Amino acid sequence: MKNKRILVIIFVCAALCVYAAKPLLLEEPTLKSVLSSKFLIGVALNSAQITGCDTNAVKIIKRHFNSVVAENCMKCQAIHPEENRYDFRLADKFVKFGEDNNMFIIGHCLIWHSQLALWFCVDKNGENVSPEILKTRMKNHIYTIVGRYKGRVKGWDVVNEAIMEDGSYRRSRFYEILGEDFIPLAFQYAHEADPDAELYYNDYNMHATGKRNAVVKLVNEMKTKGLRIDAVGMQGHLGMDYPILKDFEQSILAYASTGVNVMITEWDMSALPAVNHTANISDTLAYKKVLNPYPDFLPDSVSKRWNSKMADYMNLFIKYSNVISRITAWGVSDGDSWKNGFPVRGRKDYALLFNRKYQPKEFVKKLLKEPLKLDRDK
């Protein structure tokens, strides 16, 4: 009798344990679940995703990511097309999407020479405006946008792509009119508009020594002036043979040495051959084939190399997760990637973490299985 009772108790306990463990067993790992102790894992959203039309992508975004950035709709051209006209329709939806899904929302970007509304730096005759007028325009632009999303957008790419690879300042209209001051001014205005928002300097080719030294100097100078800067954003548009991982690592260390965080803000890796920008790419059919070698699918050998290199980068990011606070992929699936159109239009690239069928790439699958030990099978 006693034995029978003990057996019953053991049976009930075992059943309870299995029941309690069941939800755990059912919950498949996601990027955010495996990486949340390391850094935020974000993604850039296009308009089809923001409006919910691309339901496949939206599922992935909600499942795997805990941070979002707008790929285009907060850029000056889109959000402030004329001096007295803002268009917040898509940006409002983007911010709501992030809030509804408890995501860390990033604003991209406040001051950038590209995708800049035509009116911004010039007068009616197309001549550069005076420094005072440009300062007022920058202030209004930043106050209005940052102010509108105050407390909701948690971090801003304040200035994008202002320094060249050799460390010199880009000769943008902002620079022509205001000199180096336009950068600290933009940060000052952004901080005044939302004192709680994180503020970032963001740029590409951040592994390059000249740019690295100049950005380190810039950050140090801004800190000396008492301006808020929370992170340096390394865009992270990579190629299969570019950059050298060691250079990228050196830059992570250099930016972190200033005391700010590092973020990988626009991560992707083109699987296609790099392009010489000066080449006349419409020369011959053969040349076009060389530039767009995988119009149907990515061969296994290339895919293996691509995955192995992406794993190397993810391992590097994990290694430095004490200073890296966010990784953001520049799009959801390969079909969404800007790399299909840049720097050559009409190529088929394979640059993102999910393929055109919305399936995770091999290195992502491995990461989900064994987060801290990505295999490096070449």
Ligand code: XIL
């Ligand atoms: C790209 C977008 O992905 C494209 O859709 C758009 O046509 C051009 O801009 N650096 C940046 C991003 O900071 O804003 C750019 O995004 C890619 C390069």
